[in-house]
Amino acid sequence: MAARKSPLFDTATTLGKIIAFLGISGLAGVLAAGLLVPVAAAAGTGASASLQFFEQLPAEMEREALAQPTTIQASDGSLIATLYEENRQPVTLDQVSTTMQDALIAIEDYRYYEHGGVDLEGILGAIASNVSSGTTRGASTITQQFVNNVLIDAARQNGGTVTLSGGGKSVGDKLREMKLAIAVEKEMSKDEILEGYLNIVPFSGTTYGVQAASKYFFNTEAKDLNLAQSALLAGLVNGPSAYSPETNPEGALQRRNIVLGAMLTRGKITQAEHDAAVATDLGLAITPTLSGCVGAAQAPYFCDYVTHLVLNDPAYGETPEEREKVLFRAGLTIKTTLDSRVQAAAQTAVNETANPDTTDGAVGHSMTSLEPGTGNILSMAQNTRYMPGEAAGDSVLNFNVDQYQDGDPARSLGGVGGFQPGSTFKPFTVAAWVDSGRSLNTAIDGRKRTYPEGDKWPASCLPGGSYTVLSDDGKGYSPQNYGDTNYGTYTVLRGLAQSYNTITMQTARQLDMCRIFDIAYEMGVHNGKSADGSAEKLDVLAPGLIGGVQDVAPLSMATAFAGFAAEGNVCQPRAITEVTAADGTSYPVAPVNCKQAISKETAQGTNYATQEVIKSGSGQLLEFGEIPMAGKTGTNDQRSQTWFMGYNSGMATASWIGNWKEGNTSLSGLQIGGRTYPEIDGSLIAGPSWARFMQQIPGLYVGKPFANPPAAMINGPQRGTTPVNPARPAAPGNGTGTNTGATGTNTGATGTGDTGTGTVTGGTTGGSAGGNSGTNGSNGGNG
Numbered sequence: 001m002a003a004r005k006s007p008l009f010d011t012a013t014t015l016g017k018i019i020a021f022l023g024i025s026g027l028a029g030v031l032a033a034g035l036l037v038p039v040a041a042a043a044g045t046g047a048s049a050s051l052q053f054f055e056q057l058p059a060e061m062e063r064e065a066l067a068q069p070t071t072i073q074a075s076d077g078s079l080i081a082t083l084y085e086e087n088r089q090p091v092t093l094d095q096v097s098t099t100m101q102d103a104l105i106a107i108e109d110y111r112y113y114e115h116g117g118v119d120l121e122g123i124l125g126a127i128a129s130n131v132s133s134g135t136t137r138g139a140s141t142i143t144q145q146f147v148n149n150v151l152i153d154a155a156r157q158n159g160g161t162v163t164l165s166g167g168g169k170s171v172g173d174k175l176r177e178m179k180l181a182i183a184v185e186k187e188m189s190k191d192e193i194l195e196g197y198l199n200i201v202p203f204s205g206t207t208y209g210v211q212a213a214s215k216y217f218f219n220t221e222a223k224d225l226n227l228a229q230s231a232l233l234a235g236l237v238n239g240p241s242a243y244s245p246e247t248n249p250e251g252a253l254q255r256r257n258i259v260l261g262a263m264l265t266r267g268k269i270t271q272a273e274h275d276a277a278v279a280t281d282l283g284l285a286i287t288p289t290l291s292g293c294v295g296a297a298q299a300p301y302f303c304d305y306v307t308h309l310v311l312n313d314p315a316y317g318e319t320p321e322e323r324e325k326v327l328f329r330a331g332l333t334i335k336t337t338l339d340s341r342v343q344a345a346a347q348t349a350v351n352e353t354a355n356p357d358t359t360d361g362a363v364g365h366s367m368t369s370l371e372p373g374t375g376n377i378l379s380m381a382q383n384t385r386y387m388p389g390e391a392a393g394d395s396v397l398n399f400n401v402d403q404y405q406d407g408d409p410a411r412s413l414g415g416v417g418g419f420q421p422g423s424t425f426k427p428f429t430v431a432a433w434v435d436s437g438r439s440l441n442t443a444i445d446g447r448k449r450t451y452p453e454g455d456k457w458p459a460s461c462l463p464g465g466s467y468t469v470l471s472d473d474g475k476g477y478s479p480q481n482y483g484d485t486n487y488g489t490y491t492v493l494r495g496l497a498q499s500y501n502t503i504t505m506q507t508a509r510q511l512d513m514c515r516i517f518d519i520a521y522e523m524g525v526h527n528g529k530s531a532d533g534s535a536e537k538l539d540v541l542a543p544g545l546i547g548g549v550q551d552v553a554p555l556s557m558a559t560a561f562a563g564f565a566a567e568g569n570v571c572q573p574r575a576i577t578e579v580t581a582a583d584g585t586s587y588p589v590a591p592v593n594c595k596q597a598i599s600k601e602t603a604q605g606t607n608y609a610t611q612e613v614i615k616s617g618s619g620q621l622l623e624f625g626e627i628p629m630a631g632k633t634g635t636n637d638q639r640s641q642t643w644f645m646g647y648n649s650g651m652a653t654a655s656w657i658g659n660w661k662e663g664n665t666s667l668s669g670l671q672i673g674g675r676t677y678p679e680i681d682g683s684l685i686a687g688p689s690w691a692r693f694m695q696q697i698p699g700l701y702v703g704k705p706f707a708n709p710p711a712a713m714i715n716g717p718q719r720g721t722t723p724v725n726p727a728r729p730a731a732p733g734n735g736t737g738t739n740t741g742a743t744g745t746n747t748g749a750t751g752t753g754d755t756g757t758g759t760v761t762g763g764t765t766g767g768s769a770g771g772n773s774g775t776n777g778s779n780g781g782n783g
Contacts, residue, residue, distance in 0.1 A: 065582065070084065070330065074340040085156075090211070094223075105142070106266045109142040112190065140177070143185055204216065204236065210233065308405070336575055337378065338380070339379065341697060346653075365382070367655045371650070377555075382398070418551035421636075422547040423634040424557060424643045425520065435605075436511060439712065444491065451469045451476050453475070454469065457508070458511065467513050497617030513540050554654035558652050565703070618632075640664050646687075648703045
C-alpha cells in the first residue's frame with residue numbers, strides 16, 4: 001500500500017491552494033517554512049537554520065515615532081491651533097475599552113492570541129472560501145495589518161511608496177509582509193502589537209488611531225466606547241472610505257452589525273447585548289479637530305507667525321523638509337506669549353471696526369500688542385478671515401509682520417511687509433531733538449515754505465555730510481499740514497501733539513537727519529520689505545520724517561513704542577516661550593533679548609511729548625478708560641494708511657487700518673464696517689478702534705506712570721533758545737504774538753500777509769506764531 005501523504009504538504013490540495021492564493025508557486029518553500037514558525041514556537045523547539053530568515057526584526061520595521069499633532073498654546077494654556085498631517089492621539093491599551101478590543105479581534109483576526117503572526121488556519125479558510133464562492137476573502141492577521149501600516153507610515157515619512165491594498169500586492173509584497181509579521185511577533189508581545197495597531201490604523205481621512213476616531217465620530221474617549229460604537233469603529237478599519245458613516249451611513253450600519261454578529265459568534269457578547277446594539281442608530285456626534293491655522297481656535301495670524309518662526313529655525317532640522325516634518329508630525333507642544341484676554345479684546349475691536357462682511361476687500365485692519373521690558377507679543381489680531389483664495393475678506397497674508405525674517409527671502413514670515421507709517425514716525429524726530437540737549441518747549445517756526453531744489457540739510461551719514469533736497473519737477477519740497485492750515489510758530493511739544501508737519505520738518509532741519517533715522521532703527525523700525533539678508537534701515541529722506549516713503553510693519557512700530565515705554569530698553573518681539581516634542585525632546589527658544597537703545601532721559605522726554613498727544617492733541621477725544629496713556633496718530637499723504645500707536649509702561653499697541661491691496665489708493669469712499677468716512681485720519685478710525693480695545697481690558701497691563709524727564713528737557717533754556725513755559729499752549733490767534741507771562745516775551749516771525757496780535761497772561765504759552773510767508777497771516781499769536 002502506498003505511503004499516506006501529509007495533507008499539509010499535499011500540493012494538489014492544501015499547499016497548492018495556498019500558492020494559488022498567493023498567485024505564484026516558485027516561493028512555496030519559503031512560505032511553508034514561514035508558516036511552520038508558530039508551530040515550532042508553540043512546541044518549544046528551536047528554529048532550524050532554514051528559519052533564520054524570520055529571526056531578526058529588519059531595519060525596515062524599526063519604527064519611527066508615529067505622527068502626532070502639534071498644539072500651539074496661549075500663555076494660559078488655552079488652545080490656539082492644532083497642526084497635523086495625521087490626527088492621532090496615542091493611548092495605551094488600558095485606555096481602550098475592552099469592548100473595542102474584542103470587536104476588532106472578532107472581525108479582523110479571531111485567532112489573534114493563538115497564531116504567531118501568520119494564521120495558517122485563516123489562510124486555509126480563505127482559500128476554501130475563495131475557491132468555493134469565487135470571492136477574494138483576505139487572510140491578513142492583525143499583526144500583518146500592523147506591519148503593513150508601519151511600512152506605509154515609514155514610506156510616508158521618508159517620501160517612498162508602498163502598496164496599500166491587498167489586491168494590488170505582488171506575491172513578493174505578501175511574503176515580505178508575512179516574514180515581517182513573524183519577526184514582529186518574536187520582538188513584541190501580543191498586547192504591544194494590538195496597542196500599536198490601534199494607534200496607527202486609519203479610521204477616516206486624516207483621523208488615525210482609536211482615540212482620535214473616538215473623539216471625531218462620538219466626541220468620547222476610547223476608554224469609554226460602548227458596544228455599538230466599538231463595533232462601528234472596528235468595522236471601519238476594513239474600509240474607511242467604503243464604510244464611512246458620513247458618506248455611506250447604510251453601509252456603515254450593515255458593517256457594524258456584521259461586527260456585532262462576529263462578536264456574538266465568538267462569545268464576546270450575549271444575544272441580548274447583540275440585539276440591543278443592532279437596534280440602535282449610528283449615534284454619531286461628529287467633532288472634527290481642525291488642522292492648521294485655518295482651524296485656529298483663536299489668533300490665526302499669530303498661529304501663522306509662530307509656524308513660520310519654527311519653519312525658519314534650523315534647530316528643528318537642517319532642511320525645510322525636515323523642519324516641516326517636525327512641526328506637523330513630532331507632536332510638539334508650543335507654548336507662546338499670547339494673552340488670550342488681550343487677543344479676544346483686540347479681535348473684537350478689529351471686527352467691530354472693519355468686519356470683513358461689511359468692509360471693502362481692499363481695507364485691512366490689524367492690531368498687535370507687546371509687553372515693554374520683555375518683547376512678549378500679547379495679541380495679533382486682523383480683520384480678514386484666515387482662508388486661502390481671492391474672495392473678499394479672505395487672506396492668509398499677515399498684516400502685522402515683515403515679509404521676511406531678518407530680511408532673508410529664504411525665511412518667509414507670511415507678512416505683507418508693512419505700510420507707510422505716516423506721522424507715527426514723528427516721535428523719533430522728537431527723540432533726536434531732546435537727545436541733542438534741546439527743550440520740548442523750544443519755539444519752532446513752522447510757516448508754510450518750500451525747501452528749494454539743492455537745499456542741504458545736515459546728515460552725517462550721507463555723502464558730503466548733508467541731505468540734498470531733490471524733486472521730480474525741480475520745484476523743491478513743500479510739506480503741508482493737514483487741511484493746509486496751522487502754519488505758525490509752535491513749540492516742539494505742541495507740534496507733535498497736533499501733528500504739524502511743518503514743525504517736524506523745521507525741527508529736523510536743525511538736527512543731523514541721520515541721527516533721527518538711526519534712533520528709529522535702534523528702536524526696531526526697519527523696512528518691512530527688506531530682502532537683502534538684513535533688516536534695512538529706512539532711507540534718509542525728508543518725506544520719511546513724516547512717514548511717507550517706505551513701509552514698516554505694525555509689529556516693528558509696536559516694538560519701538562514699547563521701547564519708549566520701557567525708557568529706551570528695546571526688546572526683540574518674542575512669541576514662543578517653550579517647545580517640547582511628544583518624545584520629550586526640548587527645542588531652544590529665543591530668550592528675552594533687550595538692549596538700551598536710547599538713554600532713559602531721551603525716552604522720558606519722548607514719552608512726555610506723546611502723552612501730550614492724548615491730553616491735548618490728536619488723541620484727546622479717545623475714550624479708553626482711566627489708564628494714563630501716551631500715543632501718536634499717523635496718516636500718510638494719500639490717506640491710504642492710517643495708524644494709532646497707544647501705549648503705557650505695561651503695554652504698547654499698534655492699530656493700523658489701510659488699503660493693503662492698492663497701496664496708494666485713499667480709503668475715502670470705501671466701505672469700512674458698513675460706513676464710509678468723508679475724512680480719513682488715524683484719529684478717526686484706527687484710534688477709536690484702539691480705544692474700544694482698551695475699554696475691554698481694564699486692569700490689565702496698566703503699568704506704572706511714566707517718569708518725567710529732567711526739567712531742562714521740558715523747558716530749557718537750551719543752546720541759546722528762548723525759554724517757553726511748559727503749560728499746554730492755547731489756540732492760535734493771528735499775526736505777531738506777545739507773551740507777557742513769567743517766561744518772558746517771545747516775538748513771532750512776521751510774514752508778508754496780514755498780522756494780528758495775541759496776548760497771554762499768567763505765564764501760559766502764547767505769542768509764538770507770526771504771520772505766514774506769502775499768505776494771509778491767519779496763524780498768528782496764541783490768544
